[in-house]
Amino acid sequence: MKGFILGVIFTIVVIVAVGLFVLETGRVNMRADVPPSSLETSVAGHAMNASVARHAPSVANPVQPTEQNLVDGAEIYSFKCAQCHGDPAHTKSLLAETLNPPPPQFFGDDRPDVPENHNYYITLHGIRLTGMPGWKNALTNEQIWKVVTFLSHLDNLPPKAKSVFGLTGGAPAVAPAAPPKKPMKPMPKM
Numbered sequence: 035m036k037g038f039i040l041g042v043i044f045t046i047v048v049i050v051a052v053g054l055f056v057l058e059t060g061r062v063n064m065r066a067d068v069p070p071s072s073l074e075t076s077v078a079g080h081a082m083n084a085s086v087a088r089h090a091p092s093v094a095n096p097v098q099p100t101e102q103n104l105v106d107g108a109e110i111y112s113f114k115c116a117q118c119h120g121d122p123a124h125t126k127s128l129l130a131e132t133l134n135p136p137p138p139q140f141f142g143d144d145r146p147d148v149p150e151n152h153n154y155y156i157t158l159h160g161i162r163l164t165g166m167p168g169w170k171n172a173l174t175n176e177q178i179w180k181v182v183t184f185l186s187h188l189d190n191l192p193p194k195a196k197s198v199f200g201l202t203g204g205a206p207a208v209a210p211a212a213p214p215k216k217p218m219k220p221m222p223k224m
Contacts, residue, residue, distance in 0.1 A: 066134040075135065082161060086148075090155035097179040101192045107184025108191070108198040110177050118165060122199045133165040146185040153182045 056062060070078070097103050112121060118137045120127040125142040138144035146153060157178050160168030169178060184195070 066132065068134070070134060078135065078163075086152050086155055090149075090151045093151055093154075095150045095154070095179055095183060095186075097176065097183045099183050099187050101194055103180050104184055104187060104191055104195040105198060106177075107180035107182075108195040110173065110181050111184055112198055114169070114173070115181065122196070122201055129165070135164055137165060140185060140188065145188065150182050150186055153185060154178060157181060 097107075111119075116124070116127065118127055118129050118133065120130065120139040120141045122141050126139055127137070130136050130139055138146070140146055148156075156166065157173075158168060158170045158175075160166045173181075184191075
């Protein structure tokens with residue numbers, strides 16, 4: 035029995051040592067433009083969901099889904115969130131494929147389907163090792179809750195909230211033309 039226990043301990047030590055060797059010698063590619071492995075995606079996704087479920091406050095959304103609150107949430111979302119998470123005219127944001135892991139595309143296939151208190155917690159604190167910042171120093175709690183309320187009612191927005199995105203009659207407006215690219219200045223020589 036003693037040999038078995040020592041064997042188990044030795045195996046665990048070897049696995050940890052190999053893992054540390056792989057990490058410390060740069061063998062894990064950390065580039066954002068390389069898709070993560072299925073193991074990384076699975077482990078990170080489960081870890082993030084478990085962390086949010088454990089730490090998100092058990093509070094009800096204090097913001098009612100009134101037309102004005104949904105319009106306010108749409109405006110905040112359009113200025114602060116749409117570049118990464120998309121909007122009705124751009125269901126796949128320009129940054130969607132440049133961030134790894136890619137951010138959920140709320141107007142595409144990744145409709146927000148977590149409880150409101152989880153969305154609030156994620157928006158407030160952000161998610162480590164992703165492009166998702168914590169907004170607690172840039173938005174008020176009320177503004178964060180308005181965005182959460184907006185996301186919770188994407189399928190039933192009043193016309194004024196839709197108009198924030200240039201929607202008329204339920205169809206997205208034509209996306210504005212991209213501004214011309216400015217030539218890059220050469221880097222100074224050192």
